[in-house]
Amino acid sequence: EIVLTQSPGTLSLSPGERATLSCRASQTVSNSYLAWYQQKPGQAPRLVIYGASRRPNGISDRFSGSGSGTDFTLTISRLEPEDSAVYYCQQFGNSRPYTFGQGTKVEIK
Amino acid sequence: QVQLVQSGAEVKKPGASVKVSCKASGYTFTSHDINWVRQAPGQGPEWMGWMNPKDGNTGYAQKFQGRVTMTTDPSMTTAYMHLSSLTSEDTAVYYCGRGPLRGSPYDETVFALDHWGQGTLVSVSS
Numbered sequence: 001e002i003v004l005t006q007s008p009g010t011l012s013l014s015p016g017e018r019a020t021l022s023c024r025a026s027q028t029v030s031n032s033y034l035a036w037y038q039q040k041p042g043q044a045p046r047l048v049i050y051g052a053s054r055r056p057n058g059i060s061d062r063f064s065g066s067g068s069g070t071d072f073t074l075t076i077s078r079l080e081p082e083d084s085a086v087y088y089c090q091q092f093g094n095s096r097p098y099t100f101g102q103g104t105k106v107e108i109k
Numbered sequence: 110q111v112q113l114v115q116s117g118a119e120v121k122k123p124g125a126s127v128k129v130s131c132k133a134s135g136y137t138f139t140s141h142d143i144n145w146v147r148q149a150p151g152q153g154p155e156w157m158g159w160m161n162p163k164d165g166n167t168g169y170a171q172k173f174q175g176r177v178t179m180t181t182d183p184s185m186t187t188a189y190m191h192l193s194s195l196t197s198e199d200t201a202v203y204y205c206g207r208g209p210l211r212g213s214p215y216d217e218t219v220f221a222l223d224h225w226g227q228g229t230l231v232s233v234s235s
Contacts, residue, residue, distance in 0.1 A: 035221035037154075044204055044225035045146075045154060056223060088153055093220040097170035098144075098156040 002026055002091050004101035012107040019076040021104045023089035028069050033093035036065055036074045038085045039103075045088060049074060076106070084108045111135040113205050113226035120232045126193040129229045131205035138186040139163040142208035144222055145179060145190045147201040155201075159208060160188060195233045202228040 003026040011019050023034070031052040037045035047056050049065035052072055062077045076083055089101040116130040131143060145157040158169035160179040167179050178191040188205055206222030 032215070032218075033220050037222075044228055045222075046225070047219075047221050047223050050219050050221040050223070054219075056219070090154075090156075090221070092222070096156075096168055097172070100154045100156065102153045 001097060002029065002095060002099050004089050004091060004099055006087075006089060006101035006104045008104060009102075010105045010107060012109060013079055014109045015079055015081060017079050019074075019079055019083070019106050021074040021076075021087055021106070023067075023072045023074070023101050025070045025072070025091060029072075029091045029094045031068055033091050034065075034067070034072050035090045035092050036063075037088045037090065038083075039088065040085045048087075050092075079106075079108055081108050111207065111224045113207065113224055115203075115205060115226040115229045118230040118232070120234070121195050123196055123233060123235055125195050125233075126191060127195060127231050128189055128191045129203050129205075129231070131188040131190075131226050133186045133188065133207070136207070138181075139183055140212070141210055143179070143181065143188040144206045144208050145177075146204045146206055146222070148204070148228075149198075149201040152201075154204075157190070161211070162188065163211070192231075195231075197233050199231065200233045202230050204228050 005024045007022045034052040036049035039045040053065040064075045086103045086105045092098045112134045114132045139162045142159045144159045146154045148154045160167045162181040181188045205226040207224040209218050
């Protein structure tokens, strides 16, 4: 089973700043199979990045993904209050089970 | 628009079973796998398994093997997740999610859950 470790646990930033979230895998994950989700309280997760760096239709270009191998990054530029959420990475396709990271909480001051 | 609408909250006793439904609309139901994910209170999501509505093939996380059964009714564009022998550790919100489009070119495939149901709270308590 691939273990995904996210850091930091919590990010507290001001509007307009940049958030950098890390996801480290216990073994190599193909770029095609790394996704990021945003989850707000009481809501289902929402896909914000797939294929490590691709944005679904309707996702702001302030969200960007990068990385390869075992190290991946989600960057949220020009933070807005609506970005306050927990963000999860997931490997989807490398091997089952399709594991999630434990999440990074982004707080907007 | 794509929608996945799940059945309502359930309260179960230990040892009982639960069946959660997920009604899909806005796309060709048999073209995408349905995945099930659960999330215990205060925890991250946990992937449970997938089902191909076209041919009925399934794949379950080893943790749930023997306790979970995923089925679909293509005529009703509805997927079901049945979980048996419930314990308090099964208390969680259960989500269905739409998986990748089958048959699409590899470079264009969205290897992720691009649409999710609203979640179904299953509470297990004596």
